[in-house]
Amino acid sequence: MKKFLTLLIMMCVVSFMKPAQACTNFLITPGASVDGSSMISYAADSHVLYGELYHYPAADYPEGAMREIVEWDTGRYVGRIPEVSHTYNVVGNMNEWQLAIAETTYGGLEGLENPEGLIDYGSLIYITLQRSKTAREAIKTMAELVANYGYISSGESFSIADPNEVWIMELIGKGQEKGAVWVALRIPDGYVSGHANQARITTFPLANKQNKNSITSKNIDKLLKNPNIDCVYAEDVISFAKKNNLYAGPDGQFSFSDVYAPVDFSGARACEIRVWAMFNQVVDGMDQYWDYATGRNINRAKPYVKGEAQTPENFPTNRMPLWVKPNEKVSVLDMMAFMRDHLEGTELDMTQDVGAGPFHCPYRSRPMGWEIDGVEYVHERATATQQTGFSFVAQCRTTPINNIGGIIWFGVDDAASTVYCPMYTCMTEIPLCFREGNGGIMEYSETAAFWIFNQVTNWAYTKYEYIHPEIAKKQAAYEQGWVDGIAKVDERAAELYQEDPAKAVEYLTRFSSKEAEKLTADWREFYKYLFVKYMDFNIKEAQTTPKSYKYYAPKVQQPKYSEEYYRAIIEQTGDKLKVY
Template sequence: MIRGTLALCTAVVLTAALATPPVQACTSMLVTKGATTDGATMITYNADAHELYGELYYTPAGRHRPGAQRDVIEWDTGKLLGRIAQAPVTYTVVGNMNEHQLTIAESTFTGRKELEAPAGIVDYGSLIYITLGRARTAREAITVMTKLVAEYGYASTGESFSIADPNEVWLMEMIGKGEGNKGAVWVARRLPEGTISAHANHARIRQFPLNEPDTLYSPDVISFAREKGWYKGADKDFSFADTYNPLGFEAQRFSESRVWSIYRRAAPSLGLGPEYADGSAPDKRLPLWIKPDRQLTVQDAMALMRDHFEGTPLDLAKDVGAGPYAAPYRWRPMTWEVDGKKYLHERAISTQQTGFTFVAQMRAWLPAPIGGVLWFGVDDTATTVYTPMYAGIRKVPRNFAVGVADRGTFSWDSSFWVFNWVANQAYARWSDIVVDVQKEQRALEGGFFADQAEVEKTAVEKYRRSPEAARKYLTEYSVRQGEKVHAHWRRFGEQLLVKYIDGNVRDASGKVDHPRHTDSWYRHIVRDTGKRLLVREAPPVATPATKPAPTPAPKPGADPRKG
């Protein structure tokens, strides 16, 4: 996710033109192996920002001479923050997963304003990708990340990090110490087996055990808050989230609501009502993790990331803002004022400004290059196709690759642009076109899952003879699938344009139809227009009065006085 990762194995300094903007509206879910049907661990991630260009970053492994350094390029701005010592050996990184199946994702919670602009040269994005190049396990990743910010200083605001390997899943939250102060305070917790968790731009770790191996924290995480006057209670009652990122109405409505929507769908038996999300009960707090009602598949994880609060009081398709085709999207700004009052639009997990998304699947019983699959997609989760990219691949499909295009220039070679083109057609006529989109998603993703076992069986056989042969096979497979999805989605977009051109709906035989809107939408029109559009009965046409029939002329020779 960080442009600066390209400098991991080279001395390249990336220009500002390659910079990506702040990603401060992301959603991530964490799933332990005890909560999945196949015993895999999983992390999901939506990288959301209105200026983010979605692409699949790739950094090859490298060996580096003693004394080598690497540039730290701030992801949000493209600015060179400084240089740090390079590791002697770095690992291959595909997107947010490395060759050992270690995966890291994030969401920005910002936190207290007093803690903005800390002194340091390692921003949160660089922290992720430097660590992926240096760590093999989740615990090792936490050690690497916290040592980096201690030595070089942290350069960002508050972050929640999802960190997982094939065996352990951790949530770590970190925030800098404010202007002029080096380092950061942080806490990390391992999820108990059989549970899931999520975060979405708000800190979620509250109280935590002070003496157990599955909880780690900075030595000054509590004392620093005491020095600032933000906490005065007993250590055992200290809450990281409530101290460093207090929950307000908008945070509950925009952030906790997304966590709630994952929880409500994964564990309906818990009966978590909308009061956990709508701001009506500020004291209601979601648990840090839950046990799902049933174990999850990769497809379940994808479905949970394709969410618009359907079937809840927050359902985006249910008010006039959804338009005649029940679009579960709202263009920004998120908050707005009218007639002296402030209002908001809901913020769902699935959103139009996603740059890229993934579901990371990590499996301990397979060789790492085969066990790790980054199911990768670009743009909106509701309209993307998750495509398998294996941890052991040596290159990525060109349509996903860095440098093929950018956010400011449309390109048919870029999957980001092709998927956005289709999605923007869908937004205009959502209730109709989403049916077509889901049909194509099921066909493509279903094919990947149907083939997965055989693909991996072949890869394992090759790996036994030659690990490099397995990597080559998986590279060819992953590249081929990426290219197939790209070509298919472009053809699909062309078909949509033909089918729905100018408001028509054309069936398979070419016949044009004009289906009516819903009654609820017509009622909206009536309420807005009153009687202006009412079709009135025409008055009866007036007919002239009946005239008396003329008297016939008498026959010749007849006496007119008779008869």
């Protein structure tokens, strides 16, 4: 997600390929989840993205109707394309049929964006959600949209899920040529995957007599007819690279990521490390990829040279796998926890160096990179970050009634401090606190959850080790409560659906709106409580007023800095503060 965003991960001289934004996706197949759901998560990270829940109501259109295309990042009008006769209800990044799509931008090689194209990556997502029921339909729709109308954005990784399966699709433009080159792979059931602004699909099974489960875009209709197909790719994904002197090796060893988006230090340290952090929580043995994920050792037989055609000898040999099989099944609460990671428990734990300040805050001001005495350094880019506009966990469930089963667990602001609220994707109206147009990135609104959560979170940054535990306690109570109570909500919705489907939709709309507004009101009061308690570097605790007193002062704590931090002060100030 790069909505109106400037470069965030310019961390080394070769980071010209890295995207102008930073988002994170994790993907869980039904066989890898506790309840058999497919799940994808998404953090839309941008310093100027406003957190709101998008809504595209279902609609019917007359023959000849046209749809305006407005670039998602910039708001620029691009053009028009023909509209279809019927579009589906979409709430956020999930539609009424429980199709969910998310993305991270990896950028890729320069010169492959096509300014004459009509379809940007944001439009590609939301048009597809309005026109497709399944992950397979979505892949076909996306491929046809960019082929027919041209692709205007840089390289993207897409997470595509429905209740039955999860796919990863990576796509990049063809410069002055119309369309895009791409590869889509179904994640094996029982496995999990992730991507975070670095292309991750390397080699893939080519369509031939030995690989009957692979097809090219030439035969994309088979994707909908044959459930065994688990790889589909643009017919010219390899030939385009060879024709443009990007690749000079055997077709069978072609690596999409290594040709179209070669990983460098920033691609590993700011991007792949977020995938590593999630994998490290679900499988053993991730230590072997630590040097790669930190960018300290990207092992190539021959160095990558910009502008030269690559061969397999230029490809890294120590990359992480695209997917892993978790030791234990993953729950929706686990997914929320993955989104809140700050590299805790590693040598790069963001709460443990002097940059965290005296109260161990795991966030750093931008820019991420800086130079001292001719040496370049970086701040870490963890999954949870302060500039998140919104994030979610999309839960595609195998419920008896498919079109009232989808839930997008939606939150605004920093994922570590947000509360993921269940929004049923059949809902027909968005609650005011999340509604588009209720405030903006430069327009404060007292009724917008984005601003209320930002008040709490930004206050927490000032005394993080004391305030954040209070946030986490309330966060856990809300989320666990909703997870525990969803079954009863589903049961009541199913009863109403038998009477009248519209009644079930109305009920779930009311439930989602009520819970979101209740949360927002509570968080508003929570900010008041936290501000009073922690103002002026104090921690105040109210005391019972004795009967003989008109008022009684609160108990006041003034926590000292850690010895480590005091030593840092002395190291910088010498004897200036010494008592004589």
